[in-house]
Amino acid sequence: MKFNKDQREGLAKVADNLATACMITAIVGGLVDQKIGWVTAMLLLAMFVVLLSVAYILRFEKGGSNGN
Numbered sequence: 001m002k003f004n005k006d007q008r009e010g011l012a013k014v015a016d017n018l019a020t021a022c023m024i025t026a027i028v029g030g031l032v033d034q035k036i037g038w039v040t041a042m043l044l045l046a047m048f049v050v051l052l053s054v055a056y057i058l059r060f061e062k063g064g065s066n067g068n
Helices: 007-030 038-060
Strands: none
Touching: 007 038
16 A cells, blocks of 8 residues: 555654653653563563654655655
8 A cells, every 4th residue: 555755654653652651661661660561561561662663764764656
């Protein structure tokens, strides 16, 4: 599916926000308060990396429906 530049930027912002939420949850819930287990904290950190990668790819992807 092709997205235009504004749509890709919007999706990248959503991915950034989700990555931020994952990192905050991993730090506060896993490392500080220890309310979640280490496995869950590690999965949240992995999701942080994946979401930042998706945001990066969306921002610097060439092409799109309008030929950018």
